[in-house]
Amino acid sequence: MTERTNNFPPLPKFLKVKPCFYQNIEEEIPTQHQRLVRRIFTLWIMYSVTLCLNVIGCIAWWAAGAHGSNFGYSLLWLIIFSPASYVCWFRTIYKAIRADSSFNFMAFFFIFFLQLVLAIIQCIGINNWGICGWIATMTFFRYNVAAATVMLLTTLLLTLVTVLMALVLIKVHRLYRGIGGSVTRAQEEWGAGTWKSAPAKGAPSIVDQTAQGHSLPEYPAAVPNYLDNRSW
Template identity: 30%
Template structure:
């Protein structure tokens, strides 16, 4: 019957069309599964990055968690990175300062009688100031930008202010202070102790550069503090 054949052709599905639809559905399901797996991986990475106790600093002996890209708001990350570089430069300067004082002690210029005292002070500063600078001003300013609280800003302003004064004081190079600075530099070049003078020159440059760098970042942080509307009363309440 022609009519029955026509009706049968209308009701029968097209095998090619069915295969194409099935292939598309499988591709979509596969893509959805891949996206879901990717989301799970990202969530797991994020969870591991911020989970408490995931200590990563310092790298040689992790005792705390620091992660500027994760913990610091993106608009403040450049400043916090520069503050971290300031702290690293301070550590480098302390090492150069120690080496310069050691060279002076070994070369033993007759005109410099304070070399043993300066060496002892330089060794003490190398170990004590490394920890003190981190916990007294870098960690507080890190927390200040992370939590946006007045109290941490005040800790930074007080102790980083002393740090800036100390930096320029060391750049002068007063005898018996452990500072490889300008006074010691002039004496060494005058007496032709070139090796000691070169290390002292490097330390002096680092002291001066770091001092002005610290001043710039101090002002930048203070400007942000005022713009955010923080006050001393707010810090006292915290």
């Protein structure tokens, strides 16, 4: 097997910092699930872009007379939650579908549910939290319409991302229930340590067998007799 070179995040070659992960959806993810994984990856990009726009919205918020702590917190949201969301829930579902791992599926459900709750709180927009949510945006329209309009763009995009997160959670849960996943199987993987490694390329998995309707081949119990028994 050829050694795989990490390719994500894509960084310029002149930097001493190298990519941390190997990501190849076409090679590692079963064909029937590649579309879902690409959509989840796009969702992560949308969430990261939303956090970037939130920084701009908080700058406008600050420039129009709001507290400067909102800008500082918005930078903190971007620096921490953009890479953390990739590592904690996108890589988790990526490994779950790649390796047909019930443990990683369960980890994804737990982490992604917390992410969804956090996104809902961000949509609410509590003041001085560094997020341009609905409460903060609608309240600030009374003071500065231009700044509140910039904040509203971030709020609308964050609301869209939150809705898409809920749909992804439902979609992945249906997929997991369809392949017969369970907490017991996840505990068995944890005890055996099989959740750490992916199956060999080309090996059938429960996800593939369920989607394609295939089962493992059956071999005859008796060994056939060959006509030519001469030594070779």
